[in-house]
Structure formats: C-alpha cells, structure tokens
Amino acid sequence: MAATSGLATIPVAASGTNWRRIGVAVAIAAALVLPWLVSDYRVFQFTLAGSYAVALLGLNLLTGYNGQISLGHGAFFAIGGYTAAILMHRLGVPYYLTILPAGAAAFIVGVLFGLPALRLENLYLALVTLSMAVATPQFLKYFDHWTGGSQGIVLRKPAAPTWLPIGNDKWLYYQMLVVLLIVFWAGSNLLAGRTGRALVALRDHPISATVMGINPVFYKTCAFGVSAMFTGIAGAMAAIATGFVAPDSFNVFLSISFLVGSVVGGIATVAGAVFGGFFIQFIPNLANDISDAAPWAIYGLFLLAFMYAMPTGIAGFIRTMAVRYAPKFRTAVGEQPTSQPGSHS
Amino acid sequence: MSAAVAQYVERHAPRAAAASAALLDVDGVTVRFGGIIALDGVSFTVGEGQIVGLIGPNGAGKTTAFNAISRLYRPSAGRITFDGTSLLDLPASAIAALGIGRSFQNLALFRSMSVLDNVIVGGHARGTSGFISDALRLPSARGEEATLRARAHAMLGFVGLDALAHRPITSLPFGTQKRVELARALASRPKLLLLDEPAGGLNHEEVAELGSLVRRVRDELGITVLLVEHHMSFVMGISDKVVALEFGRVIAEGTPAEVQADDKVISAYLGKAR
Numbered sequence: 133m134a135a136t137s138g139l140a141t142i143p144v145a146a147s148g149t150n151w152r153r154i155g156v157a158v159a160i161a162a163a164l165v166l167p168w169l170v171s172d173y174r175v176f177q178f179t180l181a182g183s184y185a186v187a188l189l190g191l192n193l194l195t196g197y198n199g200q201i202s203l204g205h206g207a208f209f210a211i212g213g214y215t216a217a218i219l220m221h222r223l224g225v226p227y228y229l230t231i232l233p234a235g236a237a238a239f240i241v242g243v244l245f246g247l248p249a250l251r252l253e254n255l256y257l258a259l260v261t262l263s264m265a266v267a268t269p270q271f272l273k274y275f276d277h278w279t280g281g282s283q284g285i286v287l288r289k290p291a292a293p294t295w296l297p298i299g300n301d302k303w304l305y306y307q308m309l310v311v312l313l314i315v316f317w318a319g320s321n322l323l324a325g326r327t328g329r330a331l332v333a334l335r336d337h338p339i340s341a342t343v344m345g346i347n348p349v350f351y352k353t354c355a356f357g358v359s360a361m362f363t364g365i366a367g368a369m370a371a372i373a374t375g376f377v378a379p380d381s382f383n384v385f386l387s388i389s390f391l392v393g394s395v396v397g398g399i400a401t402v403a404g405a406v407f408g409g410f411f412i413q414f415i416p417n418l419a420n421d422i423s424d425a426a427p428w429a430i431y432g433l434f435l436l437a438f439m440y441a442m443p444t445g446i447a448g449f450i451r452t453m454a455v456r457y458a459p460k461f462r463t464a465v466g467e468q469p470t471s472q473p474g475s476h477s
Numbered sequence: 478m479s480a481a482v483a484q485y486v487e488r489h490a491p492r493a494a495a496a497s498a499a500l501l502d503v504d505g506v507t508v509r510f511g512g513i514i515a516l517d518g519v520s521f522t523v524g525e526g527q528i529v530g531l532i533g534p535n536g537a538g539k540t541t542a543f544n545a546i547s548r549l550y551r552p553s554a555g556r557i558t559f560d561g562t563s564l565l566d567l568p569a570s571a572i573a574a575l576g577i578g579r580s581f582q583n584l585a586l587f588r589s590m591s592v593l594d595n596v597i598v599g600g601h602a603r604g605t606s607g608f609i610s611d612a613l614r615l616p617s618a619r620g621e622e623a624t625l626r627a628r629a630h631a632m633l634g635f636v637g638l639d640a641l642a643h644r645p646i647t648s649l650p651f652g653t654q655k656r657v658e659l660a661r662a663l664a665s666r667p668k669l670l671l672l673d674e675p676a677g678g679l680n681h682e683e684v685a686e687l688g689s690l691v692r693r694v695r696d697e698l699g700i701t702v703l704l705v706e707h708h709m710s711f712v713m714g715i716s717d718k719v720v721a722l723e724f725g726r727v728i729a730e731g732t733p734a735e736v737q738a739d740d741k742v743i744s745a746y747l748g749k750a751r
C-alpha cells in the first residue's frame with residue numbers, strides 16, 4: 133500500500149538471538165573462570181553481587197517491565213534472608229534447601245502486597261512501598277524471638293566437601309552461580325514469552341492491553357509476587373553467603389540501592405540486572421577507596437556520571453554501541469541506523 | 478415489496494426474531510458521564526457476516542458505543558448481547574476471548590514494542606500459557622508461541638505490512654499504525670471486528686485500498702464488521718447497513734441509500750458535511 137512505499141524495508145537476519153547467545157556464553161565462561169583470577173575476598177564480593185543481580189531481575193520485572201515502581205524491595209530481600217536464616221538456625225534445614233522456601237515466603241507476601249497496590253497510581257505506589265522499606269528493620273527487631281532482635285542471626289558458612297579441591301568461598305560462589313543461572317533462565321523465558329509481553333503491554337497501554345484480553349488484576353498481582361519471589365531468593369543467597377542477617381542491613385538505603393542499580397544497569401532489560409548488581413556491590417567500595425572522608429559524595433558523582441554517559445543504563449548503552457558498530461546486529465534487531473533504542477519510558 | 482414496506486417490516490419485526498439472527502444486539506443502552514448523556518437508549522443489531530457502518534457527527538456517541546461493547550464504560554441501562562452471551566456481566570478483559578476485536582480512534586498501540594510484538598499481543602486471548610509454563614519453556618508454551626507468531630505474521634501479511642514486522646512501532650506513520658491495529662485486532666481470530674475511524678489519516682487512494690481490505694476481512698476471513706467512519710463515501714460504499722447516531726440517539730438505521738436519504742440524517746450533517 134502507498135503508506136508503506138516510503139519506508140525502506142530491512143532484510144531480517146535471524147542472527148539477533150545468535151548475538152545474544154554469544155554474549156550469554158561469554159558471560160558464563162567469564163563467570164566460571166573468575167574465581168581463579170581474584171582473591172577469595174573478591175570471590176565473596178562477586179557472590180554478593182550475584183545475589184543483588186537476582187534481586188534486581190525481580191525488581192526489573194516489576195518496575196521495568198510492568199511499570200509498577202517499588203521503593204521497598206529491600207523488604208522482600210529481608211524476608212528471603214530471614215526465612216533462610218531461621219530455617220537453618222532454628223530448624224536445622226540444610227542451606228541449599230532454604231532457597232526455595234525463601235522465594236515462596238516472599239512470593240506470598242508479594243501477592244498480598246500486590247493486591248492493594250493495584251489501586252495505586254505510580255507515585256502513591258512508590259510511597260507505599262517506601263513505607264514497607266522504612267518499617268522493615270523495626271519489624272524484624274520486634275519479632276526478636278524468631279529473628280534474634282537487633283543482634284540478628286549468625287549462621288555457619290557452608291564448607292566445601294573435602295573431596296573438592298576448592299576453598300569455601302569458591303564453592304559457595306559456584307553454587308550461587310547455579311542458582312543465579314536458573315533464576316535468570318526462568319526469568320528471561322518468562323519475559324520473552326506471552327506473560328512478559330502481557331506485562332509490557334499493561335505498562336505501555338493498560339486500556340489497550342485489557343481490550344486484548346490481558347487481565348490487569350491477575351498479571352499485576354502475579355508480577356508483584358514473582359518479583360518478590362526473585363528478590364526473596366536473592367535475600368537467601370546473600371544470607372547464606374554472608375553467614376549473617378541483621379535488621380539494620382535491610383534498611384531504606386538497600387531498597388533505594390536496588391532501584392538505583394536497576395536504573396543504572398538498564399531498566400526493563402535482563403542483562404541490566406547483572407550490571408546493576410555489580411554497581412550496587414562495587415561502586416560504594418570504590419567510592420570508599422577513593423575518599424574515606426566523603427564516600428557518598430563520590431558515590432553520587434559516579435551515579436551522575438553513569439546516568440549522564442548512559443541514560444538508558446549500561447545494558448542500553450551496550451545495545452546502542454552494538455547497533456552503531458555491528459551492522460549485522462543492527463539488521464538483526466530491525467533497527468534503523470539513525471534511531472535511538474531504549475526510547476520507552 | 479417496496480423499499481418502504483421492507484423498511485417497515487425490518488423496524489417492526491418482533492425483537493426476538495431479530496435477536497436470534499443478530500451476532501451483536503445492542504438494546505436500550507444508556508451511558509452517562511456526570512450530567513452528559515453520551516448514549517441515550519441506543520438499540521441496533523449487527524447481523525452475522527454484515528458490514529455495518531456507525532455514523533454521526535462529532536460527539537454523537539460512536540466511540541462511547543464501542544467502549545460500552547468493550548466493557549470499558551459501564552452502561553447505566555440496557556443490554557448488550559453477543560453471540561448469545563450477555564456482555565455486561567463480564568469484565569473488559571474477557572471480551573476478546575469471546576470473539577470481539579477492535580481498533581481505537583486514537584492509536585492505542587504498545588509503544589515500546591516492535592510491529593510484530595504488537596500483533597502477537599493481539600492474539601493474547603487465544604493463548605493459555607501462564608507464568609510457570611512460560612518460565613520453564615514447557616513444550617505447550619513453545620508450541621503456542623509458534624502459533625501466535627505465525628498468526629501474527631499472517632495477519633501482518635494480510636494487511637500488507639509483513640515487511641515491517643521487526644520495525645519499532647513508533648517509527649511508522651499514523652495511517653500505517655492504524656493498519657497495524659487492524660492486524661492486531663485480527664490476531665485474536667475475532668467473530669466481530671469493531672473499527673473506530675480506520676480511514677483516519679489516510680489519503681484518497683489509501684481510503685479506497687482500505688475499503689477493499691475491510692471487504693476482504695469479511696469475505697476471506699468471515700469476520701463481521703462494525704465500523705465508525707466520518708468518510709461518507711467510504712462507509713456508504715462498503716456497508717450493508719448503516720446506523721446513524723446524533724446526541725446519543727439512533728436517528729436512522731437501514732441501507733446506505735435509506736440512511737443517506739433520511740431527513741434527520743441530512744439535517745444532522747448540515748453544515749458539518751465533510
């Protein structure tokens with residue numbers, strides 16, 4: 133038809149997924165060799181960064197893909213962490229069996245929270261979730277019979293089996309890497325399929341999505357639940373890795389860090405959760421190394437620099453570069469050379 | 478039988494008989510917004526296999542009628558029956574699965590998605606995969622995904638846009654986006670298609686092409702069409718029946734020739750003719 137005659141049609145190569153596969157394979161290979169290149173303390177830090185990445189995938193699913201802002205995901209991280217800690221410490225459950233219950237507990241709380249959240253517009257939802265983050269430490273202290281009050285719970289760190297010639301930190305790192313890969317595999321499947329499109333459709337145009345047959349109540353509530361579940365799993369991973377949970381580590385700043393990490397990494401991207409996890413784990417340390425006196429000022433500068441240089445997040449930046457410099461990638465994603473990706477809100 | 482008699486018979490035939498033949502039966506529907514009565518006891522039917530035009534001056538209530546059928550607006554009185562099912566008992570998200578697809582007067586596409594993904598979302602109601610089967614990529618979810626994708630490509634091909642499948646939706650001009658909306662509505666395999674001003678933003682030649690496209694929707698896909706359009710020659714050219722609204726009331730209903738000749742319709746459009 134005449135309306136299309138002015139538009140150049142772009143040949144579609146099937147290699148978009150190939151590029152992505154190569155990226156994932158390289159990342160997994162790097163993650164596998166990493167522990168042998170750095171100190172054990174760094175290995176521990178990377179384990180924590182991995183747990184943050186899982187938490188951010190959860191937050192991205194809700195805030196990035198579904199458009200529901202949460203300033204309270206630290207609470208789900210706490211629920212996961214404490215569920216794991218209580219199961220291990222009080223009930224003697226082996227650490228690897230605590231991850232799923234931690235996810236389940238966070239899922240249930242997430243759904244219960246998601247139901248009333250349906251009625252809230254964006255800014256109000258941000259405030260209500262923020263109130264959840266604010267209340268978390270005191271809530272944990274209040275139930276001190278289970279949570280150990282402000283002392284928290286000290287856990288025994290899992291040791292590597294004697295027949296394995298690797299240190300405890302590497303052992304834990306690899307186990308948590310497996311958890312991370314499973315969650316990311318499931319999460320990216322979810323987001324690439326019918327469910328993920330429904331979440332994005334509800335974010336982009338709720339009325340139109342409803343007319344397409346997408347039930348907003350069901351999807352938004354489940355998005356809250358699944359998001360909380362991922363973040364709860366992440367909380368359990370972090371608790372196991374640290375061997376310690378205490379109320380004050382689940383403060384408001386943790387929740388805000390999650391939102392920061394997810395935006396810096398690249399909101400509404402899967403890879404962005406990994407980059408954001410690194411940011412949350414390493415930038416505060418780096419800021420501390422640069423200036424003992426004013427680490428938060430340095431942190432703020434980093435944040436500004438990242439957002440200035442990469443307004444669509446690290447993942448968005450990489451995509452822009454790929455589109456600009458790799459012609460095959462460009463045709464694969466069907467992008468015009470001049471257009472700017474990441475234009476969604 | 479003269480035209481006048483035929484018209485008389487159609488108007489005064491027992492309602493039950495009309496309802497049994499109609500795919501869509503809008504009966505006495507009233508929609509209010511505060512003090513404004515947007516629809517005031519509107520009744521009309523759309524027979525299976527028909528192309529029905531819904532016309533009327535700006536603000537007559539045409540889009541409101543679509544929104545009432547889509548369950549986006551809640552009528553304060555009346556009934557809407559589709560294929561034997563009363564729509565007013567259902568939530569808006571259940572309408573697509575019954576077999577009603579629609580486009581919007583002002584575009585309502587998913588702006589962050591590609592053309593293809595927009596159309597695939599249109600098929601949502603024909604899918605069943607959920608959070609768990611999608612997350613685990615169960616064979617059922619993968620099979621369904623392939624079906625939805627194939628259907629979306631087919632419908633983009635049907636409207637002549639498959640070459641643009643992987644383009645970001647926002648990179649297309651208005652008229653082309655309207656056609657993507659048509660493809661998206663078709664992706665749900667509807668029995669009834671509601672088109673709100675499909676010719677908006679199109680030039681003369683494109684309007685003619687749209688006319689044959691809408692006919693093909695009915696003839697090749699077997700879909701009944703109810704369409705709102707200001708473009709008079711377009712509506713009159715393709716409709717089997719035309720319903721005219723003014724100030725929320727039906728002022729005429731009949732063949733295009735009858736409605737065009739109707740005094741009330743002529744005076745409603747006087748000074749507003751396009």
Ligand SMILES: Nc1ncnc2c1ncn2[C@@H]1O[C@H](COP(=O)(O)OP(=O)(O)OP(=O)(O)O)[C@@H](O)[C@H]1O
Nearest residue numbers: 510513515533534535536537538539540541542582
């Ligand atoms: N959501 C709403 N809230 C308040 N008033 C509304 C709403 N939707 C429609 N109306 C009013 O209802 C009346 C009918 O509007 P409607 O959009 O149905 O007209 P229309 O026939 O589609 O007109 P047009 O040809 O301009 O699209 C108008 O007076 C309009 O202002």
Ligand SMILES: [Mg+2]
Nearest residue numbers: 539540541582
């Ligand atoms: Mg209208």
